Amino acid sequence: KAGVTQTPRYLIKTRGQQVTLSCSPISGHRSVSWYQQTPGQGLQFLFEYFSETQRNKGNFPGRFSGRQFSNSRSEMNVSTLELGDSALYLCASSPGAGGELFFGEGSRLTVL
């Protein structure tokens, strides 16, 4: 089985712009979670989607949003980028009943 695929792998944006990151889960997995990883804050949960519904959300401002499509692929969007949004954004998938998460390689966002 192909693993979790995230695109793009690297991107550079400037403050005020917006960005969309994409995640394709492992085939058959219906749950997709997103995490932000920074040196200062570590791994922090953003949100989780299952069958196109957001089931869980972390403590991030409304500038961070996401969605899931009927094929389980997911996107996350960050609007009005700030310097502090520079991070590695990780997507993880699972069958949906909790337990093991399968992570992608991440999308590294740099905000200038």
Place this chain on the structure above:
Amino acid sequence: AQRVTQPEKLLSVFKGAPVELKCNYSYSGSPELFWYVQYSRQRLQLLLRHISRESIKGFTADLNKGETSFHLKKPFAQEEDSAMYYCALEGITDSWGKLQFGAGTQVVVTP
């Protein structure tokens, strides 16, 4: 509030020596606990989970509810164990896909 604490940022051990990575948690209930590992240039992956009670790559972890700890141990470290290790907690309710991660412990095994 749930919290996971890994007190050691860096653990340097010699090959063949025992290694123990500490993890303490705070959660009002019975969570599920995991150890995830990230080897150099690889993605984050599950090492083991407490409910499976397995030994993976020689590592074991015992859940101590009294001390709220889930320390990871290996009796004889190998060079290939050099990696970043994260302890993670999943709550029992309303926690779909949500893991609370510790800050991580970098393990360096020297020959």
